[in-house]
Amino acid sequence: MVLLTVIIHGTGIFALARFLRIEAREEAEEHIHPMSLRGVGVTLTLVLGLFVLHGIEIWAYAFVYLVLDALPTLSDAVYFSTITYATTGYDDDGFAEAWRMVAAIEGVNGIILLGWSTAFFVTVVARMGRSR
Template structure:
């Protein structure tokens, strides 16, 4: 159990660093876009503004995708799941806490999977707060 907790902790730290770095990059890109919108007097609800918002959504999906794949590769590399498809599927529904019968994952990795669910909720919440902040900023302009 100590080994599982250590691995889960390392994964939480890795995904938090990935997530923070990804959000920092998106925030910097948004600041650059905001400056251009102000300089050129472009509405955030223009086609360009909508495109930027959609790009942020795709960026958030990409960040979460990287984190999900990181867990999937851990499960696959450890032999906890039989193949890549199963590992990515299991990781995706665990990360998003959709739920899954964890009989498919090796018993030694069930605690890591449970912690992945908690980690996913926190990171999804962080992304939601980031996105709500973006939409609030658009509403003020």
């Protein structure tokens, strides 16, 4: 799962970076300021893209929990996966004891992927500030 989520995340970050490069080229050609309404829309698209990436990864872990029969329902699995991925803490009552290490690994995996997204986003915003 760690490898799968890293591949998903890397592919998504690559696609978002490509989108941003194309957008920056168009903004330069058309002399559009990055802090314009269009620039704000691009930033919101970036944030939503990152959110979707994390959602895909969270759901992937949720399906693993269902396949492993670690949790009884999809809603329980998605909820558990979300709070584990984000390392916000949780009560693992009802979670199959045999699979708790998978949940711990998801927490570490999630924090790394969230950090990766944060670094990417901060880099993009810093570049926008320099292009004024």
